[in-house]
Amino acid sequence: MTPPAVSTPEAPTRADQKTAATTSGDTTAAGTEGFETGTRGGEQKHIWEQIALGLFIGIPxxxxxxxxxxxxxxxxxxxxxxxxxxxxxxxxxxISIGFHRYFTHKSFKPNRPLKYALAIAGSLAVEGPVVRWVADHRKHHKFSDRDGDPHSPWKYGTSLGALAKGLLHAHIGWLFDPEQTPQRQYAPDLLKDKDVVKVSRMFPYLVLVSLFLPAVIGGLWSWSIEGALTAFFWASLVRIALLHHVTWSINSICHAIGTRPFKSRDRSGNVWWLAILSQGESWHNLHHSDPTCARHGVLRGQLDTSARTIWFFEKMGWVSDVRWPVKERLEARRVSAGA
Structure with a gap:
């Protein structure tokens, strides 16, 4: 990740963060440094993390x-x-329901078992522990497509060459930035949640589960070593790689092209051909126009399986206070025909 040049308020020093946390009464953030281990990621990415990241991206x-x-x-x-x-x-x-719509944007309130389940399920995507993921995404929304955005494709300018370089940065390059988003600053609520921190500490073990459980299932199902190996190849390596690149495409492709029926302060667009693979995340324009909305595909024909799943959870009584689209709110954000 090539760090954007930002001023101290966007990239405070460790001392600044401790002072801010203490004065704000955030004892979790101001206390020991143990949270860094607990969330698997400090403010600087170590060399072993860079190597591990390269392996987990390259091999799949x-x-x-x-x-x-x-x-x-x-x-x-x-x-x-x-x-x-x-x-x-x-x-x-x-990732789409748990890490994104709930933990990052609080689009609904789950019961405790579902909160655990969403945190664990998102960790199986092998995109990093929940606190780290949320901190990065909240910073993205704060500076979307402006100086300070961790992964804007417009980072280097608007020329064809600059956009090509920016798309590579937004898709994958930013992941290797040694400078990390301050968790105290962008995810203090999660650092205070013992359930979330517990799952973040479990992240390395959940990675192993994500990698090897498909092989175990395949081996037992087929009762053969070949069944275990082919399940590992397809349901672990290929599945993780595909999900990674679909998720990263929301950062890159959906901020470079797509329709923009709603007003937003960035270049977020709707990319229909990513909708199914991204579980509705590629209806990205509405999301940046109304980030806390639990449904991203709000127009006719916009399939959003994440929103449908949240609807199911609500019917089962597992979630409450769902922030569904409000007609008046949507109309106020629509781009006028003559615009």
């Missing part, structure tokens, strides 16, 4: 490149497809 991506010849060779069965779809659906909605 190589699996995607090998997917066609592997499938052509007969090493793809219906069991692999079923396991991959199930794990993609669970981990993908863990």
């Amino acid at each position: 991506f190589l699996a995607v490149l090998a997917a066609v010849p592997v499938a052509w060779g007969g090493f793809l069965g219906w069991r692999d497809i079923v396991i991959a779809i199930v794990f993609y659906t669970i981990s993908g909605h863990g």
